[in-house]
Amino acid sequence: MHAEDAAQMFDDIARLLEFRGENPFKIRAYDNAARTLRELDEPIDALIAEDRLEDLPGIGTAIAQKIIDLATTGCVPLYERLISETPIGVVDLLRVPGLGPKRARAAYDTLGIDSLDALKEAAADGSLARVAGFGDKMSTTVLANVDRVKAYAGQFLGVEAREVAELLTARLQETDAASTVVAAGGARRRAETVRRIVLVAAGKQPAAIVDAFVGLAAVHQVVERNAGWARVQLTGGLGAELHAVTERAFPFTLLEQTGNTTHWTALQAVADSQGQVLTSQGIVDANGTSIDCGDEPAVYSALGLSWVPPEAREGRGEVDAAVTGTLPELVRLGDIKGVVHCHTTWSDGRASVDAMARAAIERGYKYMVICDHGPSSGGPNGDELLEQREEIEEVDRAVVDFNVLAGIEVDILKDGRLDLPDAALAELDCVVAAVHSHFGLSRDEQTERYCRAIANPHVDILGHPTGRQLLARSPVDIDMARVLDAVVEHKVAIEINGQPKRLDLGWRWHRPALERGVKFVIAPDAHGPETIDYLVHGIAMARKGGLTGNDILNTLPVEAFRAAFKKR
DNA sequence: GCCGTTTTCGGCCCGACTGTTTTCAGTCG
Numbered sequence: 001m002h003a004e005d006a007a008q009m010f011d012d013i014a015r016l017l018e019f020r021g022e023n024p025f026k027i028r029a030y031d032n033a034a035r036t037l038r039e040l041d042e043p044i045d046a047l048i049a050e051d052r053l054e055d056l057p058g059i060g061t062a063i064a065q066k067i068i069d070l071a072t073t074g075c076v077p078l079y080e081r082l083i084s085e086t087p088i089g090v091v092d093l094l095r096v097p098g099l100g101p102k103r104a105r106a107a108y109d110t111l112g113i114d115s116l117d118a119l120k121e122a123a124a125d126g127s128l129a130r131v132a133g134f135g136d137k138m139s140t141t142v143l144a145n146v147d148r149v150k151a152y153a154g155q156f157l158g159v160e161a162r163e164v165a166e167l168l169t170a171r172l173q174e175t176d177a178a179s180t181v182v183a184a185g186g187a188r189r190r191a192e193t194v195r196r197i198v199l200v201a202a203g204k205q206p207a208a209i210v211d212a213f214v215g216l217a218a219v220h221q222v223v224e225r226n227a228g229w230a231r232v233q234l235t236g237g238l239g240a241e242l243h244a245v246t247e248r249a250f251p252f253t254l255l256e257q258t259g260n261t262t263h264w265t266a267l268q269a270v271a272d273s274q275g276q277v278l279t280s281q282g283i284v285d286a287n288g289t290s291i292d293c294g295d296e297p298a299v300y301s302a303l304g305l306s307w308v309p310p311e312a313r314e315g316r317g318e319v320d321a322a323v324t325g326t327l328p329e330l331v332r333l334g335d336i337k338g339v340v341h342c343h344t345t346w347s348d349g350r351a352s353v354d355a356m357a358r359a360a361i362e363r364g365y366k367y368m369v370i371c372d373h374g375p376s377s378g379g380p381n382g383d384e385l386l387e388q389r390e391e392i393e394e395v396d397r398a399v400v401d402f403n404v405l406a407g408i409e410v411d412i413l414k415d416g417r418l419d420l421p422d423a424a425l426a427e428l429d430c431v432v433a434a435v436h437s438h439f440g441l442s443r444d445e446q447t448e449r450y451c452r453a454i455a456n457p458h459v460d461i462l463g464h465p466t467g468r469q470l471l472a473r474s475p476v477d478i479d480m481a482r483v484l485d486a487v488v489e490h491k492v493a494i495e496i497n498g499q500p501k502r503l504d505l506g507w508r509w510h511r512p513a514l515e516r517g518v519k520f521v522i523a524p525d526a527h528g529p530e531t532i533d534y535l536v537h538g539i540a541m542a543r544k545g546g547l548t549g550n551d552i553l554n555t556l557p558v559e560a561f562r563a564a565f566k567k568r
Numbered sequence: 569g570c571c572g573t574t575t576t577c578g579g580c581c582c583g584a585c586t587g588t589t590t591t592c593a594g595t596c597g
Binding site for chain 2: 440
C-alpha cells in the first residue's frame with residue numbers, strides 16, 4: 001500500500017466529519033495524520049510490518065488501526081459508515097475548489113443540493129448566490145469549478161498510474177502465465193494524467209494470461225473479457241485493460257497500445273507507402289509474406305525508421321523525424337549533474353541542508369542548490385537568511401567533491417514584485433521566482449505580473465511557470481508567448497518542475513520555448529531526501545518535450561552552471 | 569483523535585487570501 005492511499009482516506013474522513021459538524025479537534029487529528037503520512041520518508045508497509053505506526057507524530061491507536069485495516073482488508077468501518085450515511089453526491093461537492101464543508105453544508109441544508117448537477121443548476125439560476133456564505137462571485141467560481149471537477153473525474157496522475165501499472169505487471173509476471181508483461185498506454189508514454197492502465201502480455205496461451213489477470217487481488221470488478229483481452233476496474237478506482245497475445249505478435253501489439261493513435265496511424269501510413277501492411281499482429285509485405293520482428297526497435301527498423309522513445313510518441317512529427325533520422329538525442333537522468341530547487345527545514349522541507357546534500361551525493365550528483373521559500377511562504381528573512389547562508393557554506397566546506405549553493409524560491413507577489421529586496425537576492429547564487437498566490441488574475445494582469453518578475457535582474461529561473469496542479473488547479477491565465485519572449489530577453493531559465501502534481505512547464509510548451517532559445521532547468525522541488533528522485537518525472541517531461549542535454553542548464557558542471565547565471 | 573502529562577483530562581498551528589461582510593468566516597496550503 002502507498003501512504004498516499006491512507007492519507008487520501010483520512011482527508012476524506014476529515015471532510016466528511018466536518019460536513020457533519022463534528023468536533024473540530026477530531027477533524028484536525030485526521031488532517032494531521034494525513035500530513036504525517038504524506039511526509040513519510042520510508043515505505044508505510046515497513047512501518048506496519050514492524051509495528052511502528054504509533055511512533056509517528058499524530059498517529060495513535062485508533063488511526064494506526066485504520067491504516068492497518070486499509071492495508072490488510074481494504075475496508076475501514078468508520079470510512080464506510082461515513083460514506084454510507086452521507087447523502088450521495090455530497091462527497092463530490094467537497095471536491096469542488098472553494099466549496100468547503102461549511103458552504104457545502106449550507107447549500108445542502110437550504111437548497112437540498114446533493115450533487116454536482118444540482119450545484120451547477122443552483123449556481124446558474126442565481127439561487128446559490130442567496131445562500132449564506134455565497135454571493136455572486138462565489139457562484140461564478142463554483143460554476144467554473146464544477147465543470148473542472150467533472151472533467152477530472154476518472155482521471156489519475158500519470159506518476160501514480162505508472163506505479164500501479166508496475167505493480168500489476170510484477171504480479172502478473174509472478175503467475176507464470178505470461179513470458180513478458182509490459183505496461184503500455186499513457187503510463188509508458190509518461191503522460192501527465194491517464195484514464196486507465198494498459199498492459200500488454202505475451203505467452204504461449206493468451207487465454208491463460210487473461211485468466212491470471214482477472215484473478216489478481218487488485219482487480220475489483222471484471223467489466224468485459226474475451227480470450228485475448230480483458231477490461232477491469234481496480235480497487236482504488238483506476239481502470240485497467242490487458243491485451244494478451246502470442247510472442248510473435250507482442251512487439252506489434254505493444255507498439256499499437258503504447259500509442260498514441262496519431263503515432264500509430266502515422267506508422268501504418270509509412271508501412272503503406274512501402275507496400276506493407278502494419279497491424280497489431282505483424283507486418284505483411286507486398287508479396288503477402290509476414291516479416292518477423294523480435295522486439296519494438298526491430299519493427300521501426302523494418303519500416304526504415306529509427307526507434308522512437310515511448311515518451312515522444314505523441315503524433316507531433318516524430319515519425320517524420322524518424323524517417324529522416326533527425327530525432328533529437330533526448331536528455332537522460334544520467335545527464336543531470338546538479339539538483340536545483342531543494343527545500344530544507346529552513347522553510348517547509350523535512351530535512352536539514354546537510355541531510356539533503358548527503359542524499360544528493362549518495363545519488364551521484366555533483367551539486368545542489370538550496371532554494372527555500374521566501375518570507376511570505378514561511379521561509380527565512382533578514383538575519384535568518386544570513387544564518388542559513390552560513391549553514392549552507394558550512395555544509396559546502398564539509399562535503400567532498402560536491403558543492404552546495406545558496407539559492408531561494410522567492411514569491412512573485414500580486415504586482416510582480418518579489419518578496420525579498422534586491423539587496424538580499426544579490427547575495428545568492430541562484431534565484432528561482434515562482435507564483436504561489438493570486439492564481440485568478442486576468443490574462444493581462446497575470447502576464448504583466450510575470451513579465452515584471454522576469455525583468456528583475458536577480459531572477460535566474462522561473463519556477464513551476466504555470467502554477468498548475470494536475471487534476472486540481474488550472475494553469476494561470478498568461479500570454480505564454482509574451483512570457484517566453486521575456487525570459488529569453490532577460491536570460492531567465494524555465495523550470496521543469498518534477499513534482500508529480502505539477503510537471504510544470506508541461507511538455508507541450510517545450511518546443512515553442514526551444515524555438516525562442518529558452519534554456520531549461522529540471523528540478524525536483526524536493527521537500528525531503530526521497531523526493532530528490534522527482535527528477536525522474538521532470539526528465540520524462542523534458543523527453544516528451546523533445547529536449548536534449550544541451551537545453552538543460554543543470555546538466556552543466558557547477559562552474560558552467562554558475563556562469564550561466566552571470567548576467568547580473 | 570492525539571498528546572503529554574501537574575496520570576486521567578484539557579488543550580490542540582497559523583497566516584494569507586478571498587469574498588462576504590461592516591468586522592469576519594471559510595478555504596487553502
